[in-house]
Amino acid sequence: MSIMDEVKKEGVVIARKGDWQVWWHYIVPVFWAIAGLLFPREKKNFEERAIINLGKHIYFNDPDHVNANLPRYRPTFVHELVHIKDNKRRPLFYKITYVLSKKWRCYWEFRAYSQEMVFRYKDGEIPPDYIDFLVEVFRDSFYFKMHDNIRPAFERVADLASNGKISLFEFPEEFEVIAKEEIFS
Numbered sequence: 078m079s080i081m082d083e084v085k086k087e088g089v090v091i092a093r094k095g096d097w098q099v100w101w102h103y104i105v106p107v108f109w110a111i112a113g114l115l116f117p118r119e120k121k122n123f124e125e126r127a128i129i130n131l132g133k134h135i136y137f138n139d140p141d142h143v144n145a146n147l148p149r150y151r152p153t154f155v156h157e158l159v160h161i162k163d164n165k166r167r168p169l170f171y172k173i174t175y176v177l178s179k180k181w182r183c184y185w186e187f188r189a190y191s192q193e194m195v196f197r198y199k200d201g202e203i204p205p206d207y208i209d210f211l212v213e214v215f216r217d218s219f220y221f222k223m224h225d226n227i228r229p230a231f232e233r234v235a236d237l238a239s240n241g242k243i244s245l246f247e248f249p250e251e252f253e254v255i256a257k258e259e260i261f262s
């Protein structure tokens with residue numbers, strides 16, 4: 078099944094900046110503007126990279142991000158689909174813990190970025206500096222400083238992926254062990 082088929086199956090609504098479909102889409106740019114004031118170092122990132130996922134709605138701040146048919150954006154859709162599926166599974170728990178708990182936000186993002194990684198393995202090579210990039214993402218203020226050193230966790234997921242022990246949109250028991258030891262301990 079292609080990523081676009083998954084997007085359709087989950088009934089995902091794609092919204093881009095300036096394309097207001099429901100009233101609360103208006104809140105999103107305001108949220109990013111406030112985040113930009115709180116974390117000026119990330120302002121540019123919020124403006125260019127920011128993607129927010131509200132239930133079934135994926136909101137892209139950068140309109141170029143929207144096309145899942147472009148290979149470079151497919152991993153992003155994989156990432157957001159993980160959030161959508163997690164939110165569907167445990168709607169209230171997911172939203173509350175994502176916002177209020179740093180460890181849980183880290184766990185939910187760890188799931189999403191791990192699946193991006195699985196997708197990149199499946200699709201070919203993982204760029205050599207990809208884990209370095211993830212370590213920074215988890216450390217910096219873009220996600221409000223989730224984890225000081227997520228490297229060992231992603232190295233363990235990379236091992237699972239290269240041994241075919243984790244597949245797209247699946248989380249084996251070993252994955253939960255990694256999360257428990259590297260995030261919640």
Ligand SMILES: [Zn+2]
Pocket residue numbers: 156160186189
């Ligand atoms: Zn995410």
